[in-house]
Amino acid sequence: MLVLGQDEKAKYPFLADAGEYLKDKGFSLVQFGSDPVLKLSVEKALHRIKVAAAGEVYKSDLIDGQASKDYVLEREVFSFLLAIVLIKLTGMSTLIKRFALAEARRAENYLEKDLGNASNKSKIDLATRIIYDLFNIEIIKENDFFVIPVSDYLKHSVTFHEREWKLINRHVENGKVFLTPDKTVRLIRKELGNYISSKIINAPKPSMIPGLENIVDELILISKKLTPTYTIITGEYPPCIKHAIDVLEKGENLPHSGRFMLATFLLSRGQTVQQIAPLFKNAPDYNPRVTFYQLNHLAGTSGSATKYTCPSCEKLKTQDLCFITKECDNIINPLQFGKKRKQ
Amino acid sequence: MNETDIKFLEDSFKKYYFNHFDLISSPQRTPEREFGYQKFNSGMFRHISLKDDKELHLLFMQNIPSDVYCSNAYYSFPNSPMSEKDWKEADLIFDIDAKDLDLSCRKNHTISICNECNEVSKDVNQCEKCNSTKLEKKSLPCKNCIDASKIEVNKLSNVLIDDLGIDKENIYVYFSGNEGFHVYVFNSQFQKIGSKERSELVDYIMFRGVIPETFGMKKFKPNRSLFPDFNQKGWNGRFSKQVFGSKSKRSKIISELLDNGYSSFQKLLDNVSENIGVKIDPNVTMDIHRIFRLPGSINSKSGLTKILCTDLTKFDPYTDACFLNDDSVEVLANCPIEFKLKNKKFGPYINEKISLPTYAAVYLICKKLAIIA
Numbered sequence: 001m002l003v004l005g006q007d008e009k010a011k012y013p014f015l016a017d018a019g020e021y022l023k024d025k026g027f028s029l030v031q032f033g034s035d036p037v038l039k040l041s042v043e044k045a046l047h048r049i050k051v052a053a054a055g056e057v058y059k060s061d062l063i064d065g066q067a068s069k070d071y072v073l074e075r076e077v078f079s080f081l082l083a084i085v086l087i088k089l090t091g092m093s094t095l096i097k098r099f100a101l102a103e104a105r106r107a108e109n110y111l112e113k114d115l116g117n118a119s120n121k122s123k124i125d126l127a128t129r130i131i132y133d134l135f136n137i138e139i140i141k142e143n144d145f146f147v148i149p150v151s152d153y154l155k156h157s158v159t160f161h162e163r164e165w166k167l168i169n170r171h172v173e174n175g176k177v178f179l180t181p182d183k184t185v186r187l188i189r190k191e192l193g194n195y196i197s198s199k200i201i202n203a204p205k206p207s208m209i210p211g212l213e214n215i216v217d218e219l220i221l222i223s224k225k226l227t228p229t230y231t232i233i234t235g236e237y238p239p240c241i242k243h244a245i246d247v248l249e250k251g252e253n254l255p256h257s258g259r260f261m262l263a264t265f266l267l268s269r270g271q272t273v274q275q276i277a278p279l280f281k282n283a284p285d286y287n288p289r290v291t292f293y294q295l296n297h298l299a300g301t302s303g304s305a306t307k308y309t310c311p312s313c314e315k316l317k318t319q320d321l322c323f324i325t326k327e328c329d330n331i332i333n334p335l336q337f338g339k340k341r342k343q
Numbered sequence: 344m345n346e347t348d349i350k351f352l353e354d355s356f357k358k359y360y361f362n363h364f365d366l367i368s369s370p371q372r373t374p375e376r377e378f379g380y381q382k383f384n385s386g387m388f389r390h391i392s393l394k395d396d397k398e399l400h401l402l403f404m405q406n407i408p409s410d411v412y413c414s415n416a417y418y419s420f421p422n423s424p425m426s427e428k429d430w431k432e433a434d435l436i437f438d439i440d441a442k443d444l445d446l447s448c449r450k451n452h453t454i455s456i457c458n459e460c461n462e463v464s465k466d467v468n469q470c471e472k473c474n475s476t477k478l479e480k481k482s483l484p485c486k487n488c489i490d491a492s493k494i495e496v497n498k499l500s501n502v503l504i505d506d507l508g509i510d511k512e513n514i515y516v517y518f519s520g521n522e523g524f525h526v527y528v529f530n531s532q533f534q535k536i537g538s539k540e541r542s543e544l545v546d547y548i549m550f551r552g553v554i555p556e557t558f559g560m561k562k563f564k565p566n567r568s569l570f571p572d573f574n575q576k577g578w579n580g581r582f583s584k585q586v587f588g589s590k591s592k593r594s595k596i597i598s599e600l601l602d603n604g605y606s607s608f609q610k611l612l613d614n615v616s617e618n619i620g621v622k623i624d625p626n627v628t629m630d631i632h633r634i635f636r637l638p639g640s641i642n643s644k645s646g647l648t649k650i651l652c653t654d655l656t657k658f659d660p661y662t663d664a665c666f667l668n669d670d671s672v673e674v675l676a677n678c679p680i681e682f683k684l685k686n687k688k689f690g691p692y693i694n695e696k697i698s699l700p701t702y703a704a705v706y707l708i709c710k711k712l713a714i715i716a
């Protein structure tokens with residue numbers, strides 16, 4: 001178990017045991033609704049959530065990662081814990097997501113600083129310990145870089161869409177990936193976010209604290225405005241799918257990966273196996289039995305019952321199946337083509 | 344395939360299996376593997392679990408399969424349906440196939456068999472007799488195909504050892520029994536990674552998805568000091584060798600690259616990928632539930648054995664993987680090109696009745712280029 005110093009608790013408040021912290025300090029939640037001094041912490045908590053909801057990262061009162069005075073530190077931790085209480089009271093999952101992400105990015109800044117702090121070995125040790133304890137990734141410092149096993153790198157980087165995160169765009173040697181402090185920390189952002197959001201989700205829902213009703217209502221309103229709705233504005237197929245259909249119609253060979261893309265795309269758009277199968281009729285190696293077997297497999301109606309989804313644009317690019325046009329509009333999966341985000 | 348041919352192939356395969364159990368290596372942790380097999384003219388039987396060598400040999404003798412497969416994955420319950428098997432881990436396997444190498448020799452030894460009228464002709468896109476486009480392609484790979492595949496195997500081994508830190512002792516190269524090689528990696532840090540991660544590993548090995556920044560080229564204010572050099576490990580070193588050629592040319596070529604700009608550098612990378620990327624079949628490596636031909640078993644596409652290559656440089660599949668007997672048998676052969684097995688030349692045969700040693704007869708029948716007379 002990690003033993004945290006005062007400053008670390010302020011920097012990484014999600015590592016502190018919330019209930020215990022309050023008890024140690026001799027407070028109960030109810031006091032935060034009425035006590036005018038403690039209300040400052042509530043306001044700070046509200047601010048913290050609002051900043052997160054806006055997609056920003058909350059700037060704390062810490063100076064160079066140090067709490068100047070004890071009460072500053074206390075307010076840092078309180079505001080985090082109270083923010084969780086407030087979010088629990090709203091019951092809005094959008095707020096949990098945004099808050100967890102923003103807090104993860106805030107912690108990321110500190111972790112990055114601690115890792116990059118070449119003069120202070122204990123800070124580096126603590127940061128690597130946190131990463132090991134929370135995410136089971138062993139990071140070793142080698143000169144100016146942090147090295148992690150390729151397999152660990154892959155487990156975390158596969159969810160990233162930016163090309164620079166592909167393994168081929170990293171320095172790889174002897175089974176290890178070499179990363180700068182900022183990339184090391186960026187690698188675990190999502191897990192850090194998941195860790196914080198699971199802490200929020202698993203925290204017990206408190207009953208309403210008298211005096212905080214208005215704040216909770218205000219947050220619910222903010223959250224509702226945030227929830228995006230996707231509306232389909234066109235039924236058109238993206239260029240990759242059009243190309244695949246063209247190839248098949250001409251009776252030319254579409255590679256397995258292209259067939260996989262086409263089938264999973266159409267299945268996700270709600271077409272049935274019976275509707276899709278005839279598309280493959282012109283393929284040079286067409287065999288209806290095999291086609292139906294494979295389509296049913298992809299649809300999850302036979303075999304493992306796993307429904308396969310359409311590969312990402314990034315994947316399709318590496319398979320030479322991407323024929324990007326302006327209309328693609330920065331989508332990351334062909335399924336998003338023609339959908340407009342309505343805020 | 345007709346009954347007589349099947350009977351002949353089954354008899355030949357059975358004799359081989361009976362005499363060569365020593366070649367059929369039961370994989371490590373046999374009880375955790377999924378096995379499968381096919382019989383001639385029939386579908387696949389899979390989700391089979393076996394305890395040990397004895398049970399494996401029994402499977403061969405009882406079923407006389409045309410092909411036998413074994414999973415690279417380890418499961419808690421290998422004989423349950425896929426969703427209930429409880430996947431634990433999987434060996435890392437790469438497939439290098441001559442047909443994926445775009446070799447110029449291919450057209451010389453590819454045969455088209457018409458699905459409609461069975462006409463056999465040298466590589467065409469349309470049947471010369473009935474104009475049908477439904478053609479089955481059969482290739483009799485040549486020495487060039489095998490040599491080119493070996494080069495890819497060596498390229499792969501270098502990346503595996505230098506970049507991915509795999510011990511040489513844990514890399515096993517098998518001739519696939521037809522047109523290429525299967526490279527197995529055991530006990531690596533990659534045993535437990537899933538399909539998506541393996542797909543990333545594939546892109547790394549194939550040199551796909553590279554951005555210019557990785558090799559020192561920036562969109563704005565590019566800086567020549569960031570370009571790779573010969574002594575660097577991994578792709579940096581390989582890139583230098585391929586693009587700069589020699590140390591004396593490096594500086595001049597970097598100046599040219601800077602002049603040509605970012606997007607032309609991206610094009611260069613795509614071209615370089617063709618040369619230095621390893622040509623593996625991506626779908627094979629990323630599939631963590633696949634069953635692979637069992638080492639020591641016969642490949643029914645050729646009658647040759649999938650076998651471990653202890654010395655890849657010297658390995659010649661047409662002698663070292665050809666284990667069937669020499670008993671002669673009469674066949675009606677229609678094979679418009681020449682081939683070599685056990686250092687003996689055969690063909691071409693144009694619809695003729697000839698007497699061939701069993702191993703050559705099996706080879707042609709497996710390729711659908713002969714029938715028992």
